[in-house]
Amino acid sequence: MKGMRSPILPLALRVALGAVFIYAAIPKIADPVAFAGSVAAYRILPYFWSYLTAAVLPFLELVCGVLLICGIRVRSGALIIGMLNLVFMVALASAMIRGLDIDCGCFRQDGSKTAPWVALVRDALFLLMTAVVLRHERLQARCPLPQSAPPPPVGE
């Protein structure tokens, strides 16, 4: 609990999470067709929706990554990233259950393959990082750190 009040770990996790999501977004923005292929490979969405997802998702990752790194609207950004991670995990689990031998499509879109279970473990780690960031945000909102406390009334 004491660790959660220390700003160092949540700050580091917040910046790391933001950097990871920006790093994930850039190759997808650069090659939306390849990413659409990765999305379609999950065989969850209809044809056009794979392309719509490939068009929108990287920008959402990019915006949330920038918000986390800059420390702006952290709670909203972290909540979106948490929800995205949950969606990714469900999609990966479904691909594993159906026995699909596909690349997760998480980062590079150059044809290299990352197994779904590796991506699932990685997403679980990101989800844990998000939870730490969100918990720190909640604690800060409830009870601000001492340096931001108002000065005691004069005469006391």
Next chain:
Amino acid sequence: MADKSWLKTTLEIAVIVSASAVFGILWNRSLLADAWHGAPAAQAAPAAQQGEALPMPIGLAQLKELHDSGQAVLVDARSGASFAKEHIAGALSLPLEEATRQKTPQLKGVAKDAVIVAYCNGFSCHDSMELGKLLIKSGYGSVYVFEGGLPEWRDAGYPTTGGGR
């Protein structure tokens, strides 16, 4: 107080998601328009990043229509052995390995303005995309990639030929 905070967060999330969606759709508007219409247009494949031209994606329904009307030349990017075993009826074989060796591969008897659809072994296979890029480099103007490949075609019950499995 807590309710107000959650309302504010929900609104922020809605704004972030909406702004990202609008920006992403605008950024990829031509790709989305092509994916929406599906049918190949008589235009060159769009220029992509770093000056490289990428083949356009094409769906199963559109490919079936082109296949049945004989308007497209299907090119199988898999190995010769896989092609001999089974391929989409009427497809030509041009393994990616062979095309890469040739650098500017040519399809015998196929005009440069013909509609060409490359395919391979489904969504996990990227050979068709690579072959499509090489064909564009060779001067073919309308090159598409059927990402579902042979598995999607076969699963839909459409005709294949070859030595059988």
